[in-house]
Amino acid sequence: MDIRFLTMIISVFQMKQIELISFDAEGTVVTPDFSQAIWHEAIPALYAQKQGIDFAQAKRHIVEEYGRIGDQRLEWYDIEYWFSYLGLGSSELVIHSCLGKIAYYPEVTEVLSSLASEYKLIVASGTPLELLHLLLRDVKPYFVRIFSSVSHYRQLKSPDFYLSICEEMGVEPSQVTHVGDNWQFDFLNARQAGVNALYLDRSGRNHQEYLSDLTQLKHVLPPPI
Numbered sequence: 423m424d425i426r427f428l429t430m431i432i433s434v435f436q437m438k439q440i441e442l443i444s445f446d447a448e449g450t451v452v453t454p455d456f457s458q459a460i461w462h463e464a465i466p467a468l469y470a471q472k473q474g475i476d477f478a479q480a481k482r483h484i485v486e487e488y489g490r491i492g493d494q495r496l497e498w499y500d501i502e503y504w505f506s507y508l509g510l511g512s513s514e515l516v517i518h519s520c521l522g523k524i525a526y527y528p529e530v531t532e533v534l535s536s537l538a539s540e541y542k543l544i545v546a547s548g549t550p551l552e553l554l555h556l557l558l559r560d561v562k563p564y565f566v567r568i569f570s571s572v573s574h575y576r577q578l579k580s581p582d583f584y585l586s587i588c589e590e591m592g593v594e595p596s597q598v599t600h601v602g603d604n605w606q607f608d609f610l611n612a613r614q615a616g617v618n619a620l621y622l623d624r625s626g627r628n629h630q631e632y633l634s635d636l637t638q639l640k641h642v643l644p645p646p647i
């Protein structure tokens with residue numbers, strides 16, 4: 423991070439004390455391994471078996487279908503929609519077969535454990551609750567609430583979603599910091615709601631002004647109330 427960014431962050435945070443830190447889940451706290459295994463391996467493998475075609479062909483078809491819906495529509499996130507649309511039956515066994523892939527980024531436990539003693543922590547994710555609870559199973563105790571935009575509000579992570587969370591938690595948007603790895607859903611939309619949004623770019627490329635991992639949160643947050 424360069425000094426201009428730090429100065430900007432500090433001036434933003436000085437306006438009001440931060441009470442709540444909100445985290446995106448996938449790509450921020452949880453690695454993409456589980457999602458990769460479900461969406462790009464297990465689902466195409468089951469589809470190949472059901473259709474009697476080879477895996478590569480099934481994967482091509484399914485990736486094309488994912489692209490047709492796209493991440494701006496709710497169906498994209500809804501595993502039950504995909505199982506029904508692709509004629510795959512129940513999702514339970516497939517989800518179960520991928521549980522071993524759930525993993526957290528290396529700094530996550532230490533950062534959450536340290537911040538949880540000073541702030542209220544929540545999750546604000548676009549992942550449906552049935553998957554989100556599984557993804558967060560080892561870090562759940564650090565969070566006071568877990569919000570899924572899709573399951574709780576039937577919407578994407580829009581500015582309204584962030585406003586609803588603030589209302590539910592009884593805080594002003596300016597008392598909330600949200601961190602996440604999606605420029606639109608975590609940064610622009612949270613900022614539009616008046617939340618102090620921090621963009622996480624784990625690639626660390628080209629973006630000196632963004633967080634490259636969660637340990638940097640400690641440096642940009644003001645002392646707690």
Ligand SMILES: [Mg+2]
Nearest residue numbers: 446448449603
């Ligand atoms: Mg994410």
